[in-house]
Amino acid sequence: MGTAADSKAVWLDDAKIRNTLESCSREDVARIRDVLEKARELKGLSPADVAVLMGISSPELLSDLYLTAKAAKEEIYGNRIVLFAPLYISNLCSNECLYCAFRKSNKAVVRRALNKEEITEETKAILRQGHKRVLMVAGEAYPGSGISYVLDAIDAIYDAREDGSSIRRVNVNLAPLSVEDFRQLKNRNIGTFQLFQETYHRETYKQVHLSGPKSDLDWRASSFDRAMLAGIDDVGMGLLYGLYDWRYETLALMQHIAHLEDRFGVGCHTISVPRIEPAVGSDMASHPPHAISDKDFLKLVAILRLAVPYTGIIMSTRENANIRSLTLELGVSQISAGSRTNPGGYKESSQFEAAQFQLGDHRTLAEVVKDLGDHGFIPSFCTGCYRLGRTGKDFMDLAKPGLIKAKCAPNALSTFEEYLLDYATDEARLAGQGAIASTLNGMEDRTRRVSENLLAKVRSGQRDVYC
Structure with a gap:
């Protein structure tokens, strides 16, 4: 059973993050070179090391960072790039998150929760593309019987068949659950449980999550503890870059990973690094309060590859094809392709009015595969x-x-x-x-x-x- 401690993010230390950032506030060439040398050992980096690399600004040191990250990625992952498709089963939501089109009060979004037959048809459409792995996504409210809706949806995805082909692994991106509900989820044979914290900065979190279960930062941030207590040992973290200072957020992410490693002996299996993209009915999504530049975004990806070298880094179709291509050289090991972010989007013509955010990469899976092959990568559908x-x-x-x-x-x-x-x-x-x-x-x-x-x-x- 879980305890009260399993619903509190006691490991999140604001003062420690700020002290670390302050101590590494300038570009220190000698320290940077020492950290890059340490990174080549592929044993990970400390938060202080990460903060040192964040201070890189000169083109020469930035190039050294990129080359080190590229070498680390090739040593660990070779030329493999794992491919998957998100499958949105619902855009119903009980939360009021200012950056998201799915938020409860947004009248500009057409609400929909797919039934089992519709989920089956969506899965078949994904299978016709050639995908074998999906990330099932749902808004944070479920119709009818709650968690049973999610469990039935997973069954429908696994049961779908198209020309003898089937989905071999369902990963899930869902709202925080209790330990008991996580046990039910594990029994449905999922792969990775994924959850985005969005921001670890408490004041910002409060400002952008106005109401609903998601307004409780601690309950959300402690979800992976409950998942691991329930036996789910593959978890995927994520931030929404643009809500607060990317450097602060990344060091908080390092604290979260360290907490899981200390308590359970293993950190996260994947890290997702989405940036805020335009979303219908959200002014904040079009004007992020702390937008991260392309230069800093690429630097971030390279730093993460060195900080947690054996963790998968996921890049979604929020980013355009050029940015996605550049990040493949710096540490990204998994990408979505041919994506739709609205329920029913694969079987029907995509409607931005029902989508969670605007896509940056509109290429089909076939086009992505060709591009990867042209650049010497091996698209992997392995499960x-x-x-x-x-x-x-x-x-x-x-x-x-x-x-x-x-x-x-x-x-x-x-x-x-x-x-x-x-x-x-x-x-x-x-x-x-x-x-x-x-x-x-x-x-x-x-x-x-x-x-x-x-x-x-x-x-x-x-x-x-x-x-």
Whole structure:
């Protein structure tokens, strides 16, 4: 059972964050070079280290930061980029969040909660694109029977079939839950539980969350404690950059990660870094109070890659194609593609009036795949780790010594080959085959043999093969 402490963010230390920022307020060349050298060991960075790197402003040091982050990403993830699609099942919400189109009082949004049949049809539309992994998203209010609506939706996604294909892993982005509800969620065989804190700055949090359950910062910030107590050991954190100073927010995020590592032995599996984008009915979304520039945003991604080297960094289609491409070189390891952010958006023509925010990257999955292949990346649709129990601490125990690459690289290739054979355009197939050949040539012998074996199985007609 959870305790009162499981609903309080006692680890969030405002004074400590401010002291750290103040002590690293200027660009210190010697300290920066020391931190970059430390970062190359791929053992993570302290909050003070992170603050030192935030002070980088000169082009030369910025280039050094980018090169270090690129090397770290390639060492850990190689050229793999995990792909997924968000599936919005509802835009009903009980909260009053000034930056969000889904907020309760916003009359400009057409409200909708999909039924099981509609969720099935949305899933089939996603499957026709070639996706195998979805992030199920719901506004923070559920019709009828509450959590049962969410559980039934997960079942509907898993049960959907399109030409023999099905979704292999459902990750979820949901409102905070009790320990008991988290246990029910775990029993539905989810992958990662994702929740965005939006901002850790208490005064800002109060100003932008006017009412509803989300107005309680502590209940939200303690959600991952309750999730892990319920046995969900893969959690995904996220901030909404633009609500408050990005440097403060990032150091608070580091405190959150450190808390989970201290208490449960493992931090977050992923970090999402969305920036505020225009949303219908929200003036704040069009005029962020602390907008983060492209330069600082790219610096942020690189710093996160070095601070938590074995954590996945997710970049959504909020950002335009150019920014997304640049961040792939700096540390991003997962991206959404062909996304819709309104319930029913895949099956029907997308309506911005029902969407949570405005998209920056409107490319289809096929177009994203071709672009990744042209640049030598391997789009991965792999879900093997989830299904073999390589999650939480078990995943990190393999990742930190560098052993997980021997599993992830072959699985990425086999799932990419599936996509190329079953869904790809001729152009994407040509680009993908070149990327696969190049990747095989760069592998050590044993991993290459495993990869070639999986590829041969896929080419012979087998599907969903992994190691």
